[in-house]
Amino acid sequence: MKLSNKFTFVRILYAPIFVLLYFIPIWVKAFSPEIAAVLAPISMFIAIPCLIFAEYTDYLDGHYARKNNEVSDFGKLFDPFADVILHLTTMICYMFSYGEHGCYIYPVIFMLIMLREFSQNFLRMVAAKQGVAIAARKGGKFKTVFYIASGFYALFLETLVRLDFVPSWFGVLRIISVVLFCLCVVFSYTSFIDYLKHFGSVLKDAAK
Numbered sequence: 001m002k003l004s005n006k007f008t009f010v011r012i013l014y015a016p017i018f019v020l021l022y023f024i025p026i027w028v029k030a031f032s033p034e035i036a037a038v039l040a041p042i043s044m045f046i047a048i049p050c051l052i053f054a055e056y057t058d059y060l061d062g063h064y065a066r067k068n069n070e071v072s073d074f075g076k077l078f079d080p081f082a083d084v085i086l087h088l089t090t091m092i093c094y095m096f097s098y099g100e101h102g103c104y105i106y107p108v109i110f111m112l113i114m115l116r117e118f119s120q121n122f123l124r125m126v127a128a129k130q131g132v133a134i135a136a137r138k139g140g141k142f143k144t145v146f147y148i149a150s151g152f153y154a155l156f157l158e159t160l161v162r163l164d165f166v167p168s169w170f171g172v173l174r175i176i177s178v179v180l181f182c183l184c185v186v187f188s189y190t191s192f193i194d195y196l197k198h199f200g201s202v203l204k205d206a207a208k
Contacts, residue, residue, distance in 0.1 A: 139191030
């Protein structure tokens with residue numbers, strides 16, 4: 001496997017690891033709150049730096065693909081696929097919390113984002129079959145950056161909960177998280193419309 005694709009694979013590999021780090025304290029809390037109280041902050045101290053590195057690999061794979069002349073149609077498909085796996089996985093986690101203060105993203109918001117991402121991947125697959133590689137456009141890149149920012153904000157709030165450092169106005173902070181993910185929906189569909197404008201003809205040709 002090329003070096004650039006190895007960095008991309010890190011994001012896919014870390015997705016289930018993040019799920020375990022996020023949910024183990026929640027699961028343990030059901031039968032042993034004392035042990036869960038110890039695991040809760042530890043889970044965040046491990047998850048956050050690992051997630052930062054996983055997101056950083058999105059830069060590393062592109063950097064080494066260009067540096068080592070490894071740019072390929074496979075990489076153009078593999079990179080956004082890994083992004084989707086990691087981001088949808090973390091969003092699923094943010095629908096739950098170790099505390100009793102509510103979630104950071106509502107299921108309906110997640111469903112809208114998931115449908116957009118699946119539709120985008122379908123467009124990429126159809127285009128690939130037609131011999132067209134769809135590279136990330138500016139709108140798609142901005143959407144991804146906003147996914148990351150919103151995700152880390154939600155993770156920051158969950159970290160406050162697990163450190164038992166919840167301010168009285170935490171409810172306002174949680175609402176901000178929901179609003180940020182609502183904006184993710186707006187930006188994701190705006191960018192998807194842009195992709196359809198530029199590559200919609202691929203779908204028409206494939207459907208003939």
